[in-house]
Amino acid sequence: MEVWIGTSTSWLxxxxxxxxxxxxxxxxxxxxxxxxxxxxxxxxxMSFAKTGLKSxxxxxxxxxxxxxxxxxxxxxxxxxxxxxxxxxxxxxxxVVMIMVFWMLVFFSNLVALFFPTAPTADLSFNLGLAxxxxxxxxxxxxxxxxxxGHFRHFAGxxxxxxxxxxxLIIFVIEIISxxxxxxxxxxxxxxxxDGGHRAADAMNxxxxxxxxxxxxxxxxxxxxxxxxxxxLLTCVVQAMIxxxxxxxxxxxxxxxxxxxxxxxxxxxxxxxAH
Amino acid sequence: xxxxxxxxxxxxxxxxxxxVSTAKLIDLSALAEQGIPLDLGKTIATVGVLLILFPVIKFxxxxxxxxxxxxxxxxxxxxxxxxxxxxxxxASMKSDYERRLADTEAKAREQIQAQIREAQxxxxxxxxxxxxxxxxxxxxxxxxxxxxxxxxxxxxxxQVANLSLMAAEKILKESVDTERxxxxxxxxxxxxEVPAS
Numbered sequence: 001m002e003v004w005i006g007t008s009t010s011w012l013x014x015x016x017x018x019x020x021x022x023x024x025x026x027x028x029x030x031x032x033x034x035x036x037x038x039x040x041x042x043x044x045x046m047s048f049a050k051t052g053l054k055s056x057x058x059x060x061x062x063x064x065x066x067x068x069x070x071x072x073x074x075x076x077x078x079x080x081x082x083x084x085x086x087x088x089x090x091x092x093x094x095v096v097m098i099m100v101f102w103m104l105v106f107f108s109n110l111v112a113l114f115f116p117t118a119p120t121a122d123l124s125f126n127l128g129l130a131x132x133x134x135x136x137x138x139x140x141x142x143x144x145x146x147x148x149g150h151f152r153h154f155a156g157x158x159x160x161x162x163x164x165x166x167x168l169i170i171f172v173i174e175i176i177s178x179x180x181x182x183x184x185x186x187x188x189x190x191x192x193x194d195g196g197h198r199a200a201d202a203m204n205x206x207x208x209x210x211x212x213x214x215x216x217x218x219x220x221x222x223x224x225x226x227x228x229x230x231x232l233l234t235c236v237v238q239a240m241i242x243x244x245x246x247x248x249x250x251x252x253x254x255x256x257x258x259x260x261x262x263x264x265x266x267x268x269x270x271x272x273a274h
Numbered sequence: 275x276x277x278x279x280x281x282x283x284x285x286x287x288x289x290x291x292x293x294v295s296t297a298k299l300i301d302l303s304a305l306a307e308q309g310i311p312l313d314l315g316k317t318i319a320t321v322g323v324l325l326i327l328f329p330v331i332k333f334x335x336x337x338x339x340x341x342x343x344x345x346x347x348x349x350x351x352x353x354x355x356x357x358x359x360x361x362x363x364x365a366s367m368k369s370d371y372e373r374r375l376a377d378t379e380a381k382a383r384e385q386i387q388a389q390i391r392e393a394q395x396x397x398x399x400x401x402x403x404x405x406x407x408x409x410x411x412x413x414x415x416x417x418x419x420x421x422x423x424x425x426x427x428x429x430x431x432x433q434v435a436n437l438s439l440m441a442a443e444k445i446l447k448e449s450v451d452t453e454r455x456x457x458x459x460x461x462x463x464x465x466x467e468v469p470a471s
Contacts, residue, residue, distance in 0.1 A: 028295040046335040124313040128320025
């Protein structure tokens, strides 16, 4: 675990451009390594889980007594509920994308628990995630409302006369708001994961200064380990927040689909779609 | 976006990002000094990785998982549907059997009642026949008794007449005309009341 390894001495941290106490995430090849690590874990688990797909009840295969495929099924059902509850009935078609987001973010966050850094502890990686997320939202918005209709949304309600200037201002603000969603998504994730590292580092330094065990060897009591439970909670919560916000953004640009659906079939629009 | 396009664009973005990052084409060190360590090369490469990952993970795992869940749900729905059909069928059969059982019981009860009625009628007719035969036998017996009685009475009368003649002969010690005497005796006997036995 990174709290035991100590970031300043680890070869893993050395892969980062700003390895050591600066701790500004991995460099390019460090990011490649960590993304590869996350994908290796993810694909390893998925390959392992796929062996049980033929069974009727997903109780096998197990890893440390836990049903891996059952866990993936629960993630899928959770994401499905999240999409349908937030976006509406048509949200089911986004389940695949949201699930991939969830798994990438969650397993990246988990890597952050056991290694000096992680993909999600890198703002650049998170910005890439956010760009894909928001880009997909815009793409779906354009598909749902048409190019003109989608951008007309940014101008707010239809105003006439000189009030069109207000529409223009609203348009500019909304465009900035859309761009800031990228910053919001990426900074939040980066702040939480990287912040967890820094807090653990700070507490480890504290342990090193209070009770030095090994003198020059750098061994110390890993007080930062006490942050593990809350960091684990952060892993889950941040993955969920990223996916939930993507769902909310999707619902904002595609909720007309449900209105058309309601007009056509008399079905109520799910509350989460508004 | 078609998967082929996504893979090509993703790969291109990965290499572009690698080039931008390693060659340091975009210098954002000012941001890094302010605590915002941003490397747009890594961001571009990440976008490329994600463009490749989405279809790959979808086809490698998520789609088969969804299909397996869907198949299982369909099987479960089918099983529940079949169970519901069987339950309905069983309920229908149960009511049918109950109805048939009630019908059978009613028929059996009716047959028993008919048998009882038939037996009662048979008993009545047998009783009547037995009674008539008994009456007939009694009547015949009475007739026979009456005939025997009359026969016995005739015999007794003859014996009495003979005895009376013999007694009269002994008393009179004289011979009289037998035919004439007999007639007298019989007339006498006829006048005498014979007590009923």
